[in-house]
Amino acid sequence: MRSSTYLLTSTLVLGLIGATAMAGELLAPGIVSTGLQETSAAMMPDGKTVYFMRSDFAEKDDTILVSHRDGKQWSLPEVAPFSGQWHDSEPAISPDGKRLYFVSNRPVRAGDAALVAEMDGKQFPGTNLWYVEQQAHGQWGPATHVDGELNDGAQIYNPSIAASGNIYFSAHRADSGKLYQLYVARRTASGYAAPERVDLGDVAKNRMDPGIDPQERYIVYSGNEGDSVGSADIYISFRGVDGTWGKPERLPGDINSASLDIAPAPGRVFGELYLSSNRSDGPRYPKARDDLASLQRRLSSPENGSRNIWRFDISLTLRDHGLDH
Template identity: 70%
Template sequence: MKLRAIVWASALALGFIGSVNAAELLGPGVISTGMQETTAAFSPDGETLYFMRSDLAETDDTILVSHRHGSSWFVPEVASFSGQWHDSEPAFSPDGKRLYFVSNRPVHAGDAPVTASMLGQTFAGTNLWYVEQQSNGRWSEPTHVDGALNEGAMLYNPSIAASGDIYFSAHRPDSGDHYQIYVVHPTADGYAAPQRVDLGDVSHNRMDPCIDPQGRFLLFAGNEGDSLGSADIYIAFRNADGSWSKPEHLGGDVNSKSLENAPTLGHAFGELYVSSNRQEDVRFPKPRDTAASLQKKLTGPFNGSRNIWRVDIADVLRAHGIKD
């Protein structure tokens, strides 16, 4: 994760399209805090939220769970399957029966944690795992997803279509110098070899895919040459022949001059959640801080840490012929 932040910091440009409603911070002080929060994964009914929380350096990632109470969220707890390893990026299957995530936990008990190396750095690696809902409503013990998708131990942000296809970002031999998006198709005995999703020139960094359950559109984070910040959210639409359209930069409040990544879909049509480290503007001279007011600001959601934001892209989808 730390290396990924270095990769994100390599781009800067301008651009916008689309009609998007204003962004809303998710659960200020409860979900979104002065720590790093990313990757919102909602249950199909929208009442349960899994997400990742970590230190600012992202050396210690943990998956948390919170439940909705009316318009509020209960204080999060560590998910039953997390808390011992570098776990991140939860994603529900469309039917809600499985929750996928990535982790450095060893594939076989007693082995060393999974590691990865890139650009002379060694860091916590990732393999794909899932937990399955049991008859008592609890999650099973984690199951490792075997296959070539884990090669290189740099698999991030899984996203699952209703067909069973799994999209993810990774750095693989055909990725070029950056990360790209891949898909694996289910087979009778596992998953086929990963295929790179053709979104154009691999000189552009593309990460954190979010596939529409019906496969009609694909959201991701990156820089197609018109990003407002180090990474923005883009959308590509499925063509009639199965190929993908040229990625379009989402406008409105989806993107900012700050980092945006980890797009995920919510319960309602057009409901999109993104991670961003956007901050409130500071103008000088500012009202004089006290020790208490400074402490509140520096430990709150707008201290430069990443938080989870909700936006509505329903108008963008309808403009491309996608209905509720």
């Protein structure tokens, strides 16, 4: 539902991002990034474990997977211990690594039916926000539903967690206009306050998939501010000393493509940025004549137009705005 929403509602090794931009690095091709759909990379603090979502092209079957890095090699992914039964997606890990948040259509009360959402007369799996907490020996505890108004409407997407405990997410709510907008639910002593829309300007613009800097100095997201070169591009907004958000800027260089670029998430190293994209160079014609084996190999590779996870470096952009760590 999310990718089709972009297409219908939009006007619609690390690289140096700037005047001398380099292409990003595909994350673990053939292992993490495959011929299926991979989205929403969430890295543990040590950078050696990544959680991500894998799904079919129709996004009817979403599951959260985990892969571990030993040296430069990533392990064959496994289904995360808290996933595999429901429509689970979009993992996000708190800066201290103690909680992993995700969205799911699993019922709030055991035995109830799965959550269903509706928009523009179409029904699709609903989403509420859940989390698992680290237990002894690095194991995750049972999934816990996040109570509060942020789960109203069963349409909450792509959580991102600040060091303060504030949760940023995208949703379609009463003040969203016709499209999706970004929100923050602030953590208080008694739970989460009612969500506030992140004011980035005209709500006629579609905005989704926030990735918040742990110190909340900047936010990256996917959308179209009127200058997108693809179905959706990656933008950044910096927070002023007065707490207001600056005018969104489309990230420069090769981060954005003529394809769908979504789900940006700051990594664990200064300037590191992960995103999901279905960019592909595709075959060049005339191509070497395929036999069945070569055709199948190419059509099932990460370059088949499926969404994959990419890694970029936006440190130059951050330094240009006065950030150095």
